Amino acid sequence: MSEEPPVVFVIDDDASVREAVADLVRSVGLRVEAFGSPQEFLHSERPDGPGCIVLDVRLPGPSGLEFQRTLTKSDIHLPIIFISGHGDIAMSVKAMKSGAIEFLTKPLPEQELLDAIHTGIERDRARRKDAAVVADLRERFATLTPREREVLALVITGRRNKQIAAQANLSEMTVKIHRSQIMRKMRAKSLVDLVRMADALGVSAEGA
Amino acid sequence: MTRDRASQVWTSATQCMVGVIGVAALTFVCLRLQVEFATAGFAYLILIAVLSLIGSFVGSVILSAAAALCLVYFFTRPAFDFTVDLPQDLLALAAFLTTSIIVGGLTARLRAGVEASRTSQDALRRSEEEWKEVFEHNPVMYFMVDAAGTVLSVNAFGAAQLGYTVGELVGQSVVGVFLEEDRALVRANLAVCTATPGHAHAWEIRKIRKNGTVLWVRENAKAVRRAEDQLIVLIACEDITERKRTEDALRESEAYLAEAQRLSRTGSFGWRVATGELIWSEETFRIFGYDRTTKPSRDLVVQRTHPDERTAFEQFLAHMAREPADWDQERRLLMPDGSIKQVRVVARAVRDAQDNLEFVGAIMDVTASRRAEEQLILAREELAHVARVTTVGELTAAIAHEINQPLTGLVTSGHAAQRWMAAEPPNFDAARRAIERMINDGTRAAEVISRIRAMVRKAPPRRDALDINDTVTEVITLIRREVQRNDITLHAELADDLPQVPGDRIQLQQVVLNLIVNAIDALKGVTRSQRELTVASAADAPGGVRVTVRDSGSGFDGRSADRLFDAFYTTKPEGMGMGLAISRTIIEAHGGKLWASPNEPKGAIFAFRLPIDAAHAVLADPVPADPAS
Numbered sequence: 075m076s077e078e079p080p081v082v083f084v085i086d087d088d089a090s091v092r093e094a095v096a097d098l099v100r101s102v103g104l105r106v107e108a109f110g111s112p113q114e115f116l117h118s119e120r121p122d123g124p125g126c127i128v129l130d131v132r133l134p135g136p137s138g139l140e141f142q143r144t145l146t147k148s149d150i151h152l153p154i155i156f157i158s159g160h161g162d163i164a165m166s167v168k169a170m171k172s173g174a175i176e177f178l179t180k181p182l183p184e185q186e187l188l189d190a191i192h193t194g195i196e197r198d199r200a201r202r203k204d205a206a207v208v209a210d211l212r213e214r215f216a217t218l219t220p221r222e223r224e225v226l227a228l229v230i231t232g233r234r235n236k237q238i239a240a241q242a243n244l245s246e247m248t249v250k251i252h253r254s255q256i257m258r259k260m261r262a263k264s265l266v267d268l269v270r271m272a273d274a275l276g277v278s279a280e281g282a
Numbered sequence: 283m284t285r286d287r288a289s290q291v292w293t294s295a296t297q298c299m300v301g302v303i304g305v306a307a308l309t310f311v312c313l314r315l316q317v318e319f320a321t322a323g324f325a326y327l328i329l330i331a332v333l334s335l336i337g338s339f340v341g342s343v344i345l346s347a348a349a350a351l352c353l354v355y356f357f358t359r360p361a362f363d364f365t366v367d368l369p370q371d372l373l374a375l376a377a378f379l380t381t382s383i384i385v386g387g388l389t390a391r392l393r394a395g396v397e398a399s400r401t402s403q404d405a406l407r408r409s410e411e412e413w414k415e416v417f418e419h420n421p422v423m424y425f426m427v428d429a430a431g432t433v434l435s436v437n438a439f440g441a442a443q444l445g446y447t448v449g450e451l452v453g454q455s456v457v458g459v460f461l462e463e464d465r466a467l468v469r470a471n472l473a474v475c476t477a478t479p480g481h482a483h484a485w486e487i488r489k490i491r492k493n494g495t496v497l498w499v500r501e502n503a504k505a506v507r508r509a510e511d512q513l514i515v516l517i518a519c520e521d522i523t524e525r526k527r528t529e530d531a532l533r534e535s536e537a538y539l540a541e542a543q544r545l546s547r548t549g550s551f552g553w554r555v556a557t558g559e560l561i562w563s564e565e566t567f568r569i570f571g572y573d574r575t576t577k578p579s580r581d582l583v584v585q586r587t588h589p590d591e592r593t594a595f596e597q598f599l600a601h602m603a604r605e606p607a608d609w610d611q612e613r614r615l616l617m618p619d620g621s622i623k624q625v626r627v628v629a630r631a632v633r634d635a636q637d638n639l640e641f642v643g644a645i646m647d648v649t650a651s652r653r654a655e656e657q658l659i660l661a662r663e664e665l666a667h668v669a670r671v672t673t674v675g676e677l678t679a680a681i682a683h684e685i686n687q688p689l690t691g692l693v694t695s696g697h698a699a700q701r702w703m704a705a706e707p708p709n710f711d712a713a714r715r716a717i718e719r720m721i722n723d724g725t726r727a728a729e730v731i732s733r734i735r736a737m738v739r740k741a742p743p744r745r746d747a748l749d750i751n752d753t754v755t756e757v758i759t760l761i762r763r764e765v766q767r768n769d770i771t772l773h774a775e776l777a778d779d780l781p782q783v784p785g786d787r788i789q790l791q792q793v794v795l796n797l798i799v800n801a802i803d804a805l806k807g808v809t810r811s812q813r814e815l816t817v818a819s820a821a822d823a824p825g826g827v828r829v830t831v832r833d834s835g836s837g838f839d840g841r842s843a844d845r846l847f848d849a850f851y852t853t854k855p856e857g858m859g860m861g862l863a864i865s866r867t868i869i870e871a872h873g874g875k876l877w878a879s880p881n882e883p884k885g886a887i888f889a890f891r892l893p894i895d896a897a898h899a900v901l902a903d904p905v906p907a908d909p910a911s
Binding site for chain 2: 180
């Protein structure tokens with residue numbers, strides 16, 4: 075699977091810390107992009123690959139936690155590793171609750187930082203893959219006719235063709251044809267496969 | 283009585299006079315007709331009997347005697363002589379006298395009986411008229427009703443008061459003059475009266491006039507049994523509309539007053555000293571937390587008084603009873619639920635008409651406003667405290683941040699360098715750049731430290747003549763809340779007449795504050811009853827002033843005494859280890875000395891000495907210029 079190499083985004087207003095962290099990440103062979111402020115990051119062109127953010131909680135301007143919310147709103151789902159000069163428990167709890175994968179205090183423990191970065195990249199990669207699968211399924215689903223979608227909703231409830239025909243007011247033969255069309259268009263290998271796809275798409279068994 | 287006597291004498295005299303004339307005329311007629319003794323006697327007897335009807339018994343007796351004498355003189359033999367020859371004439375004379383006296387007596391008695399009966403009838407008639415007058419025109423409404431409530435009679439006044447004539451009411455049901463909604467009550471009252479004949483009942487009720495206006499009356503009623511065994515109810519009622527109106531007005535004004543008292547949380551009271559009688563308003567009951575039905579007493583007041591003030595309060599009351607004066611004071615009440623109420627009591631001593639001492643006063647619940655005041659003071663203190671403490675806190679936090687940043691860069695770059703060199707093949711260029719950054723970071727950290735030291739050590743901007751006691755007292759005021767909150771007993775032993783010292787008040791206060799905060803932290807480790815903190819000032823010869831902060835806290839290890847003042851040395855989990863280092867720098871910048879020693883039996887003593895002039899400055903070890911050492 076061809077994929078952009080992972081990138082680590084380091085955001086810290088202190089040039090010395092920013093440079094050191096970026097260099098450390100680079101030394102383990104990862105791509106790094108460093109920014110002095112969240113705004114700089116938001117305005118930058120980012121490569122379309124997996125990655126994670128290393129963010130100083132106490133930045134000038136909006137706080138790190140606020141920045142995290144802004145990202146979610148902007149549909150940026152990069153995992154965040156918080157670093158802080160003197161993090162208190164309350165702040166770290168808040169950060170972890172809102173989805174941070176790690177909260178580290180300075181001076182930074184090297185191995186923990188690198189582990190967290192790898193975890194973050196892996197998590198982002200998995201998330202991206204899921205998102206790609208869902209996008210693909212959505213494309214397939216878009217090719218279904220309204221009638222086929224209706225039948226699909228009934229099929230995934232596990233009903234027999236006869237029952238579906240009665241409910242959808244169709245002949246049993248027509249249902250069979252629709253059903254084979256659905257299986258073909260969705261590229262489903264079995265009924266179980268189809269049910270899993272419907273689940274990922276959020277198609278509910280309406281009218282059941 | 284005398285009039286009666288006089289009229290009696292007058293009638294007797296008339297009777298005698300007419301009698302004498304009558305007797306003379308009869309005698310003359312009888313002599314002319316030449317009647318005999320017996321006939322004359324009967325004629326006299328008739329005259330006496332007739333005259334006794336208009337006169338008295340005495341008059342009759344006198345006339346009888348006169349007639350007897352005439353009979354003896356004119357009609358017995360010998361005639362025209364007072365002698366009597368024949369014994370039978372004597373007998374006849376005696377019979378005449380007896381008969382005439384008896385007739386006189388009987389007539390008199392008969393007449394007295396007739397007279398008496400006539401007088402009593404007159405009196406009865408007169409009294410009846412009087413009573414009728416009273417009944418009709420007395421300004422009280424009288425009703426007489428039967429058991430069913432039908433009006434048997436009503437007085438003219440009663441009818442007029444209701445706008446009716448007597449005729450319009452008699453024969454009608456009495457409930458008609460009451461309001462619709464009260465009629466059931468009227469019937470019930472009538473039933474009660476008829477059930478208990480002879481017992482008086484009273485009630486207040488509204489009546490309605492013919493024209494629809496309403497009046498309030500007080501009715502007194504009683505059922506009595508008439509001769510025919512029939513029960514009737516007598517009702518007397520007086521118009522109390524005016525009184526009711528006054529009462530309502532009074533009640534209304536009382537209600538306003540009560541409301542005003544409730545809103546202002548001010549109750550009123552009266553205290554009659556001689557009898558010990560207390561009068562409380564509703565709000566006073568509420569403030570003391572007693573039910574309205576309780577009888578107010580001095581004991582109740584004492585019971586609510588805060589135990590700490592009880593004795594003093596009782597003494598005060600006793601004193602006031604002896605030497606009355608107006609008073610205005612604040613007291614604390616301890617309520618049954620354990621809450622404390624702050625009340626202000628204002629009272630004035632007055633004398634009533636009998637010259638009895640009485641206190642009239644008001645009691646105000648000022649708990650809420652006092653609490654607000656206290657909170658305001660606390661908030662102000664806290665603000666001042668925060669402002670002061672943040673100066674120290676911010677400084678240390680800033681220092682920590684300033685140093686932590688280059689340290690982070692240094693450590694991280696170190697790791698990066700290691701990795702670049704361990705790589706296959708090693709990237710020496712990258713490693714060199716990392717090491718360059720490390721050197722820069724190290725230099726930067728050192729610069730931060732030397733900047734701080736320079737900042738603190740540089741000649742203090744102010745050298746005012748300070749009263750060290752004022753300086754210390756201000757800090758104690760600032761920290762008072764922390765001291766109280768941690769149940770610490772704070773003793774301030776400040777010596778009088780201390781010389782002034784030149785110095786920077788804010789800086790020195792930060793030192794004192796720092797020492798006290800350290801002491802408080804140390805005291806948190808010991809049981810609450812043993813938390814003692816002493817702040818003392820004293821003259822320190824020669825030419826110095828010494829301030830000592832002594833605590834009974836956990837103390838410090840003798841071996842660590844040397845390191846106490848080192849930067850970043852701390853025994854507190856949250857500490858920065860900067861406080862004592864900065865404090866020592868400040869004191870030394872003032873030409874003084876700061877040191878620590880263990881307290882006996884436990885705890886620590888921190889003390890500093892300040893010179894009163896440069897000549898007495900302590901020649902401290904020179905502060906190393908190199909920040910790294």
